[in-house]
Amino acid sequence: MKRTLEVVLLLIFSFSTVYANKETDSLLTVLDKIVADRQKYTDAKRKVISELKQKKIEQDSLVELYHLNSELIQQYETFICDSAEYYIHENIALAKQMGDEGYWQENRIKLALIYSLSGLFFQASEIFDSIPFQRLPDHLKVIYCWNKIKFYENLIRYTDDIRFSEPYIIGKEACRDTVMNILYEKSDMYLKEKAIKLEDKGMAKEALPILLEIYKKEQPGTHSYAMMAMGLAKAYRLSGDTQAEDKYLILSAMTDIQLAVKENEALLSLAVKLYHAGDIERAYNYIKVALEDAVFYNSRFKNTIISRIHPIIENTYLYRLEQQKRNLRIYILLIGLFAIALSVTLYFTYKQTKMISKAKRNLKAMNDKLIMLNHNLDEANLVKERYVAYFMNQCGVYISKLEEYRKNVNRKIKSGKVDELLQSSARPFERELEDLYVNFDKAFLKLYPNFVEEFNAFIKPEERFYPKEERLNTELRIFALMRLGITDVAQIAVFLHYTPQTIYNYKNKVKGKSVLDADRFEEEVRNLGSFCSF
Secondary structure (H helix, E strand, C coil), X not given: CHHHHHHHHHHHHHHHHHHHHHHHHHHHHHHHHHHHCHHHHHHHHHHHHHHHHHHHHCCCCHHHHHHHHHHHHHHHCCCCHHHHHHHHHHHHXXXXXXXXXXXXXHHHXXXXXXXXXXXXXXXXXXXXXXXXXXXXCHHHHHHHHHHHHHHHHXXXXXXXXXXXXXXXXXXXXXXXXXXXXXXXXXXXXXXXXXXXXXXXXXXXXXXXXXXXXXXXXXXXXXXXXXXXXXXXXXXXXXXXXXXXXXXXXXXXXXXXXXXXXXXXXXXXXXXXXXXXXXXXXXHHHHHHHHXXXXXXXXXXXXXXXXXXXXXXXXXXXXXXXXXXXXXXXXXXXXHHHHHHHHHHHHHHHHHHHHHHHHHHHHHHHHHHHHHHHHHHHHHHHHHHHHHHHXXXXXXXXXXXXXXXXXXXXXXXXHCCCHHXXXXXXXXXXXXXXXXXXXXXXXXXXXXXXXXXXXXXXXXXXXXXXXXXXXXXXXHHHHHHHHXXXXXXXXXXXHHHCCCHHHHHHHHXXXXXXXXXXXXXXXXXXXXCCCCCCC
């Protein structure tokens, strides 16, 4: 059971961590956009200040001028400290003109704060020491204490050495105790000071509920909202909740940039935190913006604080860039080598492909030739089969005729009919030859039904041969025998019962009618005829 509970708690923690990381990443993305657009917020602030200055021109009343100056001081206090100092001096002069002790002391307190923000700690200390604190009304005592607390905090940060910070810490705590004695115990101002005291005592977790309650009352988009978010970030850091610290630092930085607050603590703190988290590029961008704001604000104190951190982040960022460049050069080199290797591979692949293609073409040619040879072999076999069968049949017929003729001769000799025998032996074999040629023509045209048509393609149109159906004339018969592979003129002459010279004459006569050269004619004829396997 205990083991199961541990697993469940671990899963809950894992899911909450993932969600927190996603929320932080989303807020940082929004902050990046706000940082990129910060100029428009600065321009908006300048516009407000310009309108206030225009109102001043139109005023004659010292009281109105004083209040307009107060508004300008409020605008410049976190924007440009030199300008804030200028209008504070104006209000000190106006307060003297009006004879108002309260206004005069109030602006001297503000001047001390501006001096401390500028890094003029000696001048600020002189002003604080010259102000008769006990004679101040309570509201000015509160302002005095808060500004002096800020003065001590800046001194502690500026000194940055525990050996010399002790008096400033004591002075800061004394001011906080004093202001808490003045404030109403249930007021938010009192509770905020109480929470800070708890943090100083190492009780940040006890301070968090107090600060959260005050934070909820703040109006988003105001400077007090940004300050409370910054206070919450500090409390969460002290209590060990870094995810929540990131969230409120980002919210504070966002608000300050949108309000064009150049005295921006949150962005600087966030840059340092991101640097330690390893997000160097974002840390460098934020510290650079913080430095630009400090220069704009013209605070020697702020410049000093940032100058301690900026070189470290910048050097790391530049080192990371150089490392990336080296890696990029290595990657480019590797890609170049890979490209060369790929080119060589492609070249040999191309050569192999060409060789394979050539081999395929040769193989195809050989296959085509083999198919043709097989075709010719099939044709020759069929011709052989058909003509062997045909001539065996013809031989049988002629043997039967000879046997009948022999018997008839014997009968006539025995019966003494010698005159009839002489008369019958004188008859030519024209009918038998005609039957032979008729059977030959029929058998050939069955084997090569398109022979005549293809043969005529080689003959001039006006000289073409058009024999009767299933018959060949002498010229066609000569070349039909050649198509069957009988190329010897003497053999053709014996078969057709002509002299060799007559066969030569026939051949030369037909060649004269051809559209082909005489040498090519016989070769083309030997390839004629669409073979029919029937």
